[in-house]
Amino acid sequence: MVSVLVIYDSKTGNTEKAAFLIAEGVSSVKGVNCVVKKVDKTDLDDLLGADGIMIGSPTYYGGMSAKVKDLIDRSVVIHGKLEGKVGAAFTTSGGTATGAETTLLSIVKAMLIHGMIIKGNPRDKHYGLAVVEAPESEEDKKLCREFGRSFADLTLKISRIPSQ
Numbered sequence: 393m394v395s396v397l398v399i400y401d402s403k404t405g406n407t408e409k410a411a412f413l414i415a416e417g418v419s420s421v422k423g424v425n426c427v428v429k430k431v432d433k434t435d436l437d438d439l440l441g442a443d444g445i446m447i448g449s450p451t452y453y454g455g456m457s458a459k460v461k462d463l464i465d466r467s468v469v470i471h472g473k474l475e476g477k478v479g480a481a482f483t484t485s486g487g488t489a490t491g492a493e494t495t496l497l498s499i500v501k502a503m504l505i506h507g508m509i510i511k512g513n514p515r516d517k518h519y520g521l522a523v524v525e526a527p528e529s530e531e532d533k534k535l536c537r538e539f540g541r542s543f544a545d546l547t548l549k550i551s552r553i554p555s556q
């Protein structure tokens with residue numbers, strides 16, 4: 393079974409809602425097990441045990457929250473061991489063009505430094521998933537589920553490639 397870990401921080405619940413909708417999409421893919429964890433309950437073994445890691449943060453001044461940054465900084469002791477895992481970022485923000493993309497990129501940058509393979513999107517929300525406030529509309533809910541599903545598909549594909 394391939395495993396996807398959905399990590400999130402959330403103070404007022406918006407990013408948490410996105411995380412659980414994304415997890416629905418991940419779980420809809422056969423052969424993929426999904427675990428959702430709050431960032432402050434996530435330890436380094438959780439990261440090591442996952443084939444795919446999705447990290448969500450509220451947009452705080454155009455970047456990730458301090459709790460998400462803390463996890464990333466703590467991960468320096470396993471630097472090199474996340475290489476080849478699949479990664480993606482998601483965020484919720486107060487508006488559009490108010491820092492969501494830079495938040496996504498702040499997370500994606502750290503994943504790239506870890507040597508992870510990043511899931512982009514050629515159609516919409518290119519750098520990861522971004523929702524304004526809570527994903528309440530049917531359109532936003534669909535976007536979240538679809539993001540999770542396509543991430544799980546890629547993780548499954550990558551994880552099944554045998555190493556040489």
Ligand SMILES: Cc1cc2nc3c(=O)[nH]c(=O)nc-3n(C[C@H](O)[C@H](O)[C@H](O)COP(=O)(O)O)c2cc1C
Nearest residue numbers: 402403404405406407450451453454485486487490
């Ligand atoms: C400290 C702080 C900084 C924020 N900075 C931004 C910002 O730069 N751009 C933005 O669009 N929203 C900003 N917001 C709004 C949050 O990103 C938004 O309400 C988000 O959905 C909250 O997520 P949560 O409900 O998961 O905590 C900020 C909120 C807080 C509390």
